[in-house]
Amino acid sequence: MSTSFNSSIKKARYMIGSLGGYSLIQLALDRLFSINHYYVMKVNLKRLSDYPLKRNPSGELSLLTVDDLTKIKQHVRKYKSNIRREILARIQFYERGFHNCYVMKIDNKIAYFQWLIYPNENENIRKYFKRTFYSLQDQQVMIENAFTFPEFRGRGYLPYVSRLLLNKAKNDGYKSAIGYIKNDKITSLNEFFKMDFKVIQYLREVKLAGRVFRNLKIK
Numbered sequence: 001m002s003t004s005f006n007s008s009i010k011k012a013r014y015m016i017g018s019l020g021g022y023s024l025i026q027l028a029l030d031r032l033f034s035i036n037h038y039y040v041m042k043v044n045l046k047r048l049s050d051y052p053l054k055r056n057p058s059g060e061l062s063l064l065t066v067d068d069l070t071k072i073k074q075h076v077r078k079y080k081s082n083i084r085r086e087i088l089a090r091i092q093f094y095e096r097g098f099h100n101c102y103v104m105k106i107d108n109k110i111a112y113f114q115w116l117i118y119p120n121e122n123e124n125i126r127k128y129f130k131r132t133f134y135s136l137q138d139q140q141v142m143i144e145n146a147f148t149f150p151e152f153r154g155r156g157y158l159p160y161v162s163r164l165l166l167n168k169a170k171n172d173g174y175k176s177a178i179g180y181i182k183n184d185k186i187t188s189l190n191e192f193f194k195m196d197f198k199v200i201q202y203l204r205e206v207k208l209a210g211r212v213f214r215n216l217k218i219k
């Protein structure tokens with residue numbers, strides 16, 4: 001058996017084991033058939049708002065390492081099922097090759113993580129998410145998958161780190177940023193509006209028999 005096949009089996013086993021029975025059934029039903037809606041949001045990075053933040057949470061920002069990922073994996077089971085699903089989806093995202101994941105750590109504990117995705121990752125977007133995300137234009141980044149660990153919520157990490165990452169992209173010469181936010185994620189929508197993101201499309205997502213379809217306008 002090939003090493004990549006073995007490693008896929010190992011990953012699948014880990015995911016199934018970590019989800020547990022109830023979450024697994026929920027996930028299977030969701031993948032079998034569900035309909036969700038997302039806002040596609042965009043900001044011109046020149047116009048990124050630097051409104052005063054209510055809180056400046058502590059911590060150090062760095063790129064997620066393999067050790068960090070191992071720690072996250074080891075602790076997944078202590079969270080309740082909906083949180084576990086959120087974390088596992090992000091582990092899978094990382095393992096699909098999206099490695100520009102930033103973590104905010106306090107005393108070496110991970111409080112928050114979030115991705116910046118660059119145009120040179122378009123091939124990977126097309127490989128795994130061609131019905132989910134648009135390919136990025138030159139000089140455009142995508143900001144995705146914000147997550148605060150429950151014990152660190154309510155401290156202001158979402159606006160603080162999102163802005164750090166978007167400013168990093170701006171300083172690296174990128175012109176715009178795009179994000180996809182589910183219509184019931186009111187906290188994230190509010191924060192994105194505050195940063196001057198505008199809704200550019202409302203997407204309907206249909207999951208059917210394990211496949212995902214969004215009504216992307218692909219020429």
Ligand SMILES: CC(C)(COP(=O)(O)OP(=O)(O)OC[C@H]1O[C@@H](n2cnc3c(N)ncnc32)[C@H](O)[C@@H]1OP(=O)(O)O)[C@@H](O)C(=O)NCCC(=O)NCCS
Binds near residue numbers: 148152154157180182
């Ligand atoms: C969304 C999420 C990242 C917010 O994390 P957080 O670090 O606790 O959020 P913050 O502390 O930065 O709060 C941002 C704002 O939202 C508000 N807020 C946060 N959680 C809230 C809640 N459950 N209900 C109402 N308001 C909430 C805060 O009060 C704050 O507003 P304020 O600055 O006016 O006081 C976190 O809940 C999470 O990881 N959720 C699961 C994954 C997810 O939904 N990711 C977003 C994908 S788009």
